[in-house]
Amino acid sequence: MPHTHSHSQPDLAYARNTLTALVEYLRTQPSRNDALVIASIGELQVRINAAESLQQRAGTSATAAIEARLAAVEAARLGSELQRRLTGNDLPHQPAGEPEPLLFEQQRKLGDHYLNAVAIS
Amino acid sequence: MTQSTVSNLPAQASPTPRRKAKLIRSDAEAIEVAQQLAEDFAREAGERDRERRLPWEELERFSESGLWGITVPKAYGGAGVSWSTLSEVVATISAADSSLGQLPQNHFGVLNNLLLTGNEEQKGRYFAKVLEGYRFGNAFSEARSKTVTAFETRVRFEGDTVVVHGEKFYCTGALFAHIVPVVGVDGENRPFIAFLPRDAQGLTVIDDWDGFGQRTTASGKVLIENVRVPASEVIPAWRAYDQPTADGPVSQIIQAAVDTGIARGAFAETLRVAREARPWVDSGLEHGWQDPLSQAAIGELAWRLRAAEAILEKSAQAVERALAEPSEESVAEASVIVGQAKVLSTEIALLASSKLFELGGTRSVSSRQDLDRYWRNARTHTLHDPVRWKYHLIGNHVLNGVKPARHSWN
Structure with missing residues (x-):
């Protein structure tokens, strides 16, 4: 999975940018005091921190790189969803230049590694 | 269950330890002892749960091992292990038997409160007792008060x-x-x-x-x-809450460690039952372990578990900082990151303990295996404080700059 690690960074950056944009926007809105809105921002922060924590050790193994990749995807996906739900707009998402193996396949390989001790190249 | 009122001490109960505890001297030794005990505790965890056999003997081995004294500061003769080590010890025991993992939860919390609010004579006396093998229980919460922080006692x-x-x-x-x-x-x-x-x-x-x-x-x-x-x-x-201290995050990180342990135990059992599962008839596969859909589901459990563990480690570091230099900021930071550990450990404990059956198939629900204890334990223990309000606590800090209220549940 030579590109796995490099693809995580743009997704993580997107998730962070989304959080920053949402916080800036919401601070001008009455909904900043809405319990559900507040909790949704909390959830995005959790996903970002989880992805960042896994990213910090992504270089240690192919397994760790996939774990970080999948966490980054989830953070980006939640960021995008919240952007639409809370502002009605999308934030541009710059994808990584090179293609990567399907995320489904990366997740399956990760599971195969834990289930059957199959090495991930 | 029949209620059995204990008007006198049960035969096993005592105001003093049966034997003197060993003294653990380092973080590495604490983790090694925990791993050995976890192997021991795992053997009959299912039977204990199924029969609701109270773990008197296991608890004796647990506290006699010295693990209940590992947070006693070096200045008082203990190992003063890091919160990262304590979290790992609690998670390791909880993976084997989360009831045993939870039992010292308040013991460690009380020790921290003693450190923060006791006078020197009290600290010296009670820390010495703990190193001898004394176990603290707890009588904190009340079922009838309006909220968890209200006390009528x-x-x-x-x-x-x-x-x-x-x-x-x-x-x-x-x-x-x-x-x-x-x-x-x-x-x-x-x-x-x-x-x-x-x-x-x-x-x-x-x-x-x-x-x-x-x-x-x-x-x-x-x-x-x-x-x-x-x-x-x-x-x-x-006094631990009248001023900024890490008492709340300390209490909470132990909770997250128990839930991380439950998740680890459930994940390990999921791998075992998935390896033994039959292939689905329409899959065209020879063995269940070849199932790509099962493999993908396990991949999801794996990365979510690693994320929970990574944030638990970060929480321990934040707790250390808040203990070393308590301030409004450091304590709030610790509460917020420990809240994240609570969220992630709750999610993966519930998810892994449910996926276990999906991937193991019908044979995994046999009562003889008692594999449902992981979900029952996860669901029960994670109710200590609702994670829906952890999302709110974290979000309110990010969005509105509101620091978490200081109490034992934050």
Whole structure:
């Protein structure tokens, strides 16, 4: 999975940018005091921190790189969803230049590694 | 479950340890001892849960191992292990048997409160007892008060004596304890902790916990009927929250460690049952372990578990910073990151303990295996404080700059 690690960074950056944009926007809105809105921002922060924590050790193994990749995807996906739900707009998402193996396949390989001790190249 | 009132001490209960505990001297030794004990505790964890056989003997081995004394600071003769090590110890034991993992939860919390609010004589005396093998239980929560932080139990100071009176519930560890710390409030509604000997006159521990999870924690009722103790056995616990301290995050990180342990145990069992599962008839596969859909599901469990573990480690570092340099900022930071550990450990504990059956198939629900204990334990233990309000706590800090309220649940 030579590109796995490099693809995580743009997704993580997107998730962070989304959080920053949402916080800036919401601070001008009455909904900043809405319990559900507040909790949704909390959830995005959790996903970002989880992805960042896994990213910090992504270089240690192919397994760790996939774990970080999948966490980054989830953070980006939640960021995008919240952007639409809370502002009605999308934030541009710059994808990584090179293609990567399907995320489904990366997740399956990760599971195969834990289930059957199959090495991930 | 039949309620069995304990008006006198049960045969196994005692106000003093049966044997002196070993002294653990380092973080590495603590983790090694925990791993050895976890192997031991895992063997009959299912039977204990199924039969609700209270773990008296296992607890003796647990506290005699020295693990209940590992947070005693070096200045008082202990190993003073890091919170990262304590989290790992709790998670390791909890993966094997989360009831055993939860039992010292409040013991460690009380030790931290003692460190923060006790006087030097009290610290020296109680830390020495813990190193000898004394176990603290807890009689903190109340079932009838309006919220978890409201207490109706009273402490009344009468010269050198304190009178404690009230009723407690969810008293994990009290039945098995040598000393039962009881929270009560004074006339100014300030919480104190009174250290009551297990055989104190007027102290009754009732084994009426009938939760479907964490079944052998005996987290039932405690009656405190005008129990009198010397004032030297009472600490002003409220001071840990009157000013910024890490007491709340310390309490919470142990919770997250228990749930991370449950997740680890459930994940390990998921791998085992998935390896043994039959292939689905339409898959065209020879073996269940070749199933790509199962493999993908396990991949999801794996990365979510690693994320929970990574944030738990970051939480431990934040707790260390807040303990070393307590301030509004450092304590808030610790509360927020520990809140994230609570969220992630809750999610993966519930997910892994449910996926276990999906990937193991119908044979995995056999009562003989007792694999449902992981979900029952996860569901029960994670109710201690609702994670929906952890999302809110974290979001309110990010969005509105609001620092978490300081109490034992943050």
